[in-house]
Every structure is written in structure tokens, then in C-alpha cells.
Amino acid sequence: MNTIDIKSYMQSVGQEARAASRLVAKADTAAKNRALTAMAQAIRRDEALLLAANAKDLDNARAKGLEASMIDRLTLSAKGVATMAEGLLQIAALADPVGEISGLNYRPSGIQVGKMRVPLGVIGIIYEARPNVTADAAGLCLKAGNAAILRGGSEAIHSNQAIAACVKEGLRSAGLPESAVQVIETTDRAAVGELITMKDFVDVIVPRGGKGLIERIANEARIPVIKHLDGVCHVYIDDQADFDKAIRIADNAKTQRYGTCNTMETLLIHEGIVEKILPALSKIYFDKGVELRGDAAARGIVAQIKEATEQDWYEEYLAPILSIRVVDGLDQAIDHITKYGSQHTDAIVTENYTHARRFLREVDSSSVMVNTTTRFADGFEYGLGAEIGISTDKIHARGPVGLEGLTSQKFIVLGDGQLRQ
Amino acid sequence: MNTIDIKSYMQSVGQEARAASRLVAKADTAAKNRALTAMAQAIRRDEALLLAANAKDLDNARAKGLEASMIDRLTLSAKGVATMAEGLLQIAALADPVGEISGLNYRPSGIQVGKMRVPLGVIGIIYEARPNVTADAAGLCLKAGNAAILRGGSEAIHSNQAIAACVKEGLRSAGLPESAVQVIETTDRAAVGELITMKDFVDVIVPRGGKGLIERIANEARIPVIKHLDGVCHVYIDDQADFDKAIRIADNAKTQRYGTCNTMETLLIHEGIVEKILPALSKIYFDKGVELRGDAAARGIVAQIKEATEQDWYEEYLAPILSIRVVDGLDQAIDHITKYGSQHTDAIVTENYTHARRFLREVDSSSVMVNTTTRFADGFEYGLGAEIGISTDKIHARGPVGLEGLTSQKFIVLGDGQLRQ
Numbered sequence: 001m002n003t004i005d006i007k008s009y010m011q012s013v014g015q016e017a018r019a020a021s022r023l024v025a026k027a028d029t030a031a032k033n034r035a036l037t038a039m040a041q042a043i044r045r046d047e048a049l050l051l052a053a054n055a056k057d058l059d060n061a062r063a064k065g066l067e068a069s070m071i072d073r074l075t076l077s078a079k080g081v082a083t084m085a086e087g088l089l090q091i092a093a094l095a096d097p098v099g100e101i102s103g104l105n106y107r108p109s110g111i112q113v114g115k116m117r118v119p120l121g122v123i124g125i126i127y128e129a130r131p132n133v134t135a136d137a138a139g140l141c142l143k144a145g146n147a148a149i150l151r152g153g154s155e156a157i158h159s160n161q162a163i164a165a166c167v168k169e170g171l172r173s174a175g176l177p178e179s180a181v182q183v184i185e186t187t188d189r190a191a192v193g194e195l196i197t198m199k200d201f202v203d204v205i206v207p208r209g210g211k212g213l214i215e216r217i218a219n220e221a222r223i224p225v226i227k228h229l230d231g232v233c234h235v236y237i238d239d240q241a242d243f244d245k246a247i248r249i250a251d252n253a254k255t256q257r258y259g260t261c262n263t264m265e266t267l268l269i270h271e272g273i274v275e276k277i278l279p280a281l282s283k284i285y286f287d288k289g290v291e292l293r294g295d296a297a298a299r300g301i302v303a304q305i306k307e308a309t310e311q312d313w314y315e316e317y318l319a320p321i322l323s324i325r326v327v328d329g330l331d332q333a334i335d336h337i338t339k340y341g342s343q344h345t346d347a348i349v350t351e352n353y354t355h356a357r358r359f360l361r362e363v364d365s366s367s368v369m370v371n372t373t374t375r376f377a378d379g380f381e382y383g384l385g386a387e388i389g390i391s392t393d394k395i396h397a398r399g400p401v402g403l404e405g406l407t408s409q410k411f412i413v414l415g416d417g418q419l420r421q
Numbered sequence: 422m423n424t425i426d427i428k429s430y431m432q433s434v435g436q437e438a439r440a441a442s443r444l445v446a447k448a449d450t451a452a453k454n455r456a457l458t459a460m461a462q463a464i465r466r467d468e469a470l471l472l473a474a475n476a477k478d479l480d481n482a483r484a485k486g487l488e489a490s491m492i493d494r495l496t497l498s499a500k501g502v503a504t505m506a507e508g509l510l511q512i513a514a515l516a517d518p519v520g521e522i523s524g525l526n527y528r529p530s531g532i533q534v535g536k537m538r539v540p541l542g543v544i545g546i547i548y549e550a551r552p553n554v555t556a557d558a559a560g561l562c563l564k565a566g567n568a569a570i571l572r573g574g575s576e577a578i579h580s581n582q583a584i585a586a587c588v589k590e591g592l593r594s595a596g597l598p599e600s601a602v603q604v605i606e607t608t609d610r611a612a613v614g615e616l617i618t619m620k621d622f623v624d625v626i627v628p629r630g631g632k633g634l635i636e637r638i639a640n641e642a643r644i645p646v647i648k649h650l651d652g653v654c655h656v657y658i659d660d661q662a663d664f665d666k667a668i669r670i671a672d673n674a675k676t677q678r679y680g681t682c683n684t685m686e687t688l689l690i691h692e693g694i695v696e697k698i699l700p701a702l703s704k705i706y707f708d709k710g711v712e713l714r715g716d717a718a719a720r721g722i723v724a725q726i727k728e729a730t731e732q733d734w735y736e737e738y739l740a741p742i743l744s745i746r747v748v749d750g751l752d753q754a755i756d757h758i759t760k761y762g763s764q765h766t767d768a769i770v771t772e773n774y775t776h777a778r779r780f781l782r783e784v785d786s787s788s789v790m791v792n793t794t795t796r797f798a799d800g801f802e803y804g805l806g807a808e809i810g811i812s813t814d815k816i817h818a819r820g821p822v823g824l825e826g827l828t829s830q831k832f833i834v835l836g837d838g839q840l841r842q
Contacts, residue, residue: 107803107804120815121785245838248838256842360833361520361537367833368537368834369834369836370833370835370836371837372839373839375841376841381841382528382534383526394539394541394829395541395645396817398829398832408816408819410785410819410820411798411821413768413789413790413793413798414791414793415791416666417665417666417669417792418793419677420677420794420796
């Protein structure tokens, strides 16, 4: 398609999405759940088709010489197909957020005022290699009563189209409009430019992928963006921490998985406990092949720790590397997190009530934790059922974004003829 | 100031606001209330000073030949000064939203997950003539734990500076940083351009004023904007409406005040009741000097009704003018509101349970009402205590925006050493 074709193509996609969004907003819970269940069944039935489509994408990716990590994210296994179907059934099992009425109270005027949860309208989702996002995002947007426009990575186009066919079959079988979920058919980047500026047809954009993609979209979008940037997560071991809890949490937060956004990247240790705990912790990390980079105080205690540069405190390693800093107390720990952190997820390990209470209030991150691991920052672990992503923004949605983050609330007012005087 | 000076001036304003926001976010409720009370006292004490400063602005405005409506909005009376002080005391009396913890529940993993309400950070408010916004906005932002950067209209610069002096005195006397509320000192428009693009220092922009100002800011901002565009509000009189309620509500929604955004601009009447109710309603409107513009069906019943053009259905008159359309039922009424409305406030008058329930669910406006007047769409009437504006957006805040709309929520997680497996 040339640029003009793409513009008109995207405009028609937008118009269809807007029209469909009105119908799914009204759709009853049973119809949405029927569609989600049918999508899951179609995906299981078409496992061979999906894997064949994915193989085509993988061949092209290898031919293009894409890097291993990209190939890894792009790869769809039989287990991956089953997980996609399972995810859709889990979304069907979640309570329907649409229409929930809260805080309906009588006012002195005699009117009752409350809020009703409503869909956002049309959600534009822009993502990279992972094909499973196509099913997850479609399911979440539908359950929240929204229409979705999905723009996956060009390298996953065959996989995404195959999954989209199952999604549309599910919508059709439940009597819902197929255009409630549209997967962009062109791999032309101009389509993204259109998607993030079609104010009349798209209500919110959710980019998922590398920081580069997300920053570019956030800068160019003319529509609100729910975004996730870095995850520079901290654990602060207070001088009044329980020794064993501190060891277990600092270990789990770093080594349970290295590549995730909620993995600890910097460990802050109170000077009052560092001599006691750092040697034991370092041994655990070294045994697991984790490279440690510390400040002078840390290196004074464990010689094998390399020197940390100023840049290390800003770094999201997403790798078996950990920076370690010794602090003189809670204030210095909070100041460090405020200066170098990314407002994603930060934890304190302490038995001190006042320190815990202050950390919870004063650390301005999307998830703030006491005596547990940053790795818990996750939609499933939080009971949201599923997540479309984790927001490091403050507006609208913060932290893991599930069904509720894909909705809004309107005021409802019930009266018996009351008038404004 | 030249452009470079303005850039560096705004950057320093932003830096100070960011620093102050960290302190007011931590400030306890008592300190914030002391500051609000002291602001109110200073404003009452300085009534003469404020009126003198306002007189200077009014002289300049008249010299510039500004239109009467602008002069009216700019004018500060003794009563206006008292109302400003009263407003600040009312905000002091509101519950502190900061730190409120909700939905703290145990998860199967053993962790407790909930949400804590937190300030947004730095709020940029851009407004036009009304000087009272300076005190209202400063009070609301402070109570919600935010720093505020206020940019009032150049025509109100002396009034705003005088009010700002009282605000700063209140902050000082409560031991809070004066830079928690900063009023931009230059009237240069370039300052606005800086304010709405200083991503690092400003978290959200709230424009208040004419549609032109708000659209310009929404288009140029690089920061989330909580905005209010038109208020094309509807009342739909169903065929199963109570006759007397319908008359009273349709009268009040239009004639209680003409210039407000929640005033009804279009009246929709079911064909089954129109012959009975339109003559009586028209008499009320004509007696109050309201010009009526209707479709053919309406004009067929009341000859004095002028012809409505297609454009009339989109019109926010803000004047004693009302467009009237006859519809064949609930679906046509909802379709009309969906096509021509501004998603602000819409009401149905009916005794039919199913029609009321469908209207509440299917009309996608920030306030949806049954059997009462659109004029109730207001922060005070809703019990928010005060409002910084009414949002016609769907993201973050919708409808009247009070303290809660100036906050966000972070997740808090409490554990006893639980780990991710």
C-alpha cells in the first residue's frame, strides 16, 4: 500500500472499530464470555495451523538474521498455544467490570449520585514479536467492553493473522461484530503513525515492547498512551530487617528471573547491617553467576565486587548483574530511589513499623512493598486476572493494568424530579 | 523577557515545583489545613488590596476595550473575595485523599495487595479571566498533595499576583514551601508553550477557559491534559414520563442558568407525548424569552418555533436558545445524543424502569441522569466539595474533577518474606 492507501485503510479500520465499540459496550456478559470461550476452542483446534504460520514467520526471521532473543520471543510452541487458549478462558472467568455501580449515595438535594464503570471505547495496541499478545489483548479489551485495533510486529504477521482468524471466529459465533478486534494487515510503519493520531476513532494507545518503541510512540501520539518504560527496581534492607527474610527476598528479587521488568536491579543496604549480611548475600549471588557492582563501602566488605559507576544506578540490566549501595538510613534509601529509580516497583525489608509505614507513604512508585519480593509486581499475582501491561505513568492507570485499567467511570444521577435552585 | 529568558524562567519554576511537590506529598493533613485556613484569613484581611489590584486590571481591560463578558468574568467584588476565602475553608474541611488505602486483600501467595491514593505531583493550570481560579486551584492542588503552577490570563495579572501573595503567606505560616504554588509572573504566551511541554517537571495540565484555548493546549501539550470541551447537554422526555416532572425538569435544565456548560441545549421529546407537552413547555420558554428552534414535527405543533438547521443539533448556545427534536423512541433519542452530543451530561425523564436502565447503561456521557436536571452536574452538588473543572475526557478523570481527580493510586504490597516461585 502507498501512503494514501494506508491512510484511508486505517481510517476505515478506525471507523469500523468505533462502530463496533458501541455494540460491544452494550454486549451482555454472557455473549462476551461465549466469544472468549469460542476463541479458546478455535485456537486449540487450530494448533497445527498456528504453528505452521509461526514457522513461516520464524523462517523469515532467520533469513533476515534477527537476533536470538527476538527469535525466542517470536517462537510459538504447542505449550504456548495451549497457554493462549487458557488465558482466554481465564478472562472469561473474570467478573465483568462493565456497568459496575459504586458509591451511589443520597445528596442533600435528594438526588442519588454514584459512578458506573464503562468501557474506554477503542483501544489501539502496538506490540513487537510476541504473537500471544494478539490473543491476550483481544480477550482483555473485549471483556472490558472495548473494540481493539492490534498492530503486531511485522516479523509476526503470519502468526498474528492466524490467531486473529480464531478471534474473529469466536466473535462471530457469539453474535458480536468481527470488527470488535481488528489486526492491522499491513506491516508498513506508516500504519502506526495513523493509529496513534486518529483521535476520532481511538481512545487510548497501549504500546508493548522495547523502550525505544514506547518512547517513539509516546512522543508522536495525539491520543492518551498507557505506557511502561524502565523497571529499575530496588530492594532496601533496613538495619532492622529480619536477616533470613532479607537474604531470601534479595535473592528471589534478583535471581528468580533476570529478564523481567520487576527484577531488582539495585540493592540498598543499611550500613548497620551490611557487614553482617553482604558476605552471605554475595556468596549466593556469585554461586549463581551474578556480577556485583558496588560502591566503595560494599567493595570494602567484599573484595570481588566490581566498582559501580554513576551510570550503574540508572541501569536496567535485565541480566545477571546487580548494583549494590550502602546507605546510612531510610532517608538516604528513599532519596536514592527517588533520584535513580523508574517509579516501577520498590521494596523495603524491615521489622520496624515506622520505617515500613514511611517507605509505603514516601516512595512514589507504581508498586511499593514491605518484606516481599519485587517479582510479585504482576497482574496475576495481584489478582487482576490478567494484565495488558504495567503502567509506570501516574495518570489513569498505574502498575499492572488489567480489565479495570481498560475502563473508565461515568457519574450516574438518580432523581424524582429534583431541581437546581 | 525574551524567549531564552522565558525558557530558563519556566525551567526554574518547574524545578522548584518538582522539589516542592515532594514535600507537600509528605505533608500531614493538619499542616495542609493550617495553610488553607491561613490563606483564607489573609484573603479576608487583604480585601481592599485585592479589590485595588483588580481595579487596576479592570482599568487596563477597559482601556484595551475588552468585551463586556470578559470584564464581567474579570471583576472581583467584595462578595467574590469572601467566596474565595470560604472556598478555601471548605477545602480544608474536606477529608484528605492522600494515603487512603483501599481493597487491601490477601492473595493465595500470602501477600496482601491493595491501593494507596497518592498525589499526581505537579499540576499546571492554565486559565483565563476569572481571578478566583487562582485561590480555588491552589487550594485543591495543595489538599491533594500536589504542587501547582498557575498561569492565569494576562488581563488578570495584578489580581492573580495579589491573591498569590495571600496563598504564599498561608503556605509559609504552615511551614510548607512557598513554591508549592507558583503563579507565572510573565504574561508572555511563550510561557504556556514551555509549561505544557516540560515533561520532567509537570505531570498533568488542566486548562480552564474557552474552547479555543483548550483545543490549542490539547493539541500542543506533551503532558496529559484533563480537559473540558463542549457541553451540548440533552434532556429526553420519554413517552412514559411523568408530565409534571418533565415540565419542571425541562424548564430548570434550560432556564435556571443559560451560560453554564451543564445547561440543556437540545430537548428531545417522544412523539407519543409531544402534542400534550410541547404547547405547555413552549409557553414557559417563550414567557422567559427563550428562542426555540425545532424540527418539522415540533413546528407542526407550535407554529412560533423557528426552523432548526443541522448545525443547531451540534450547537452549545450558552444563551436563551433551545433546539427541540421529536423522536420515535428511546433508540432514536440515544442515537441523537451519540451523534450530536458532547458526552457531558444527558438526562432522561421517564417512569419506565427498563428505559431508565437502558439510558443509564447506553448513553456514554460523563454524567447520565434519570428524572432530574442536567444543572446538577457540579462538584459541589455531587459531594466532591469543590471542583477544578469538569472533564469530558474518558482517561483518568471523567465529569466533575475534585480532589480525587488530582490524585492517582499506587499498589501497596505487604508480606512476611513471601517469595515468587
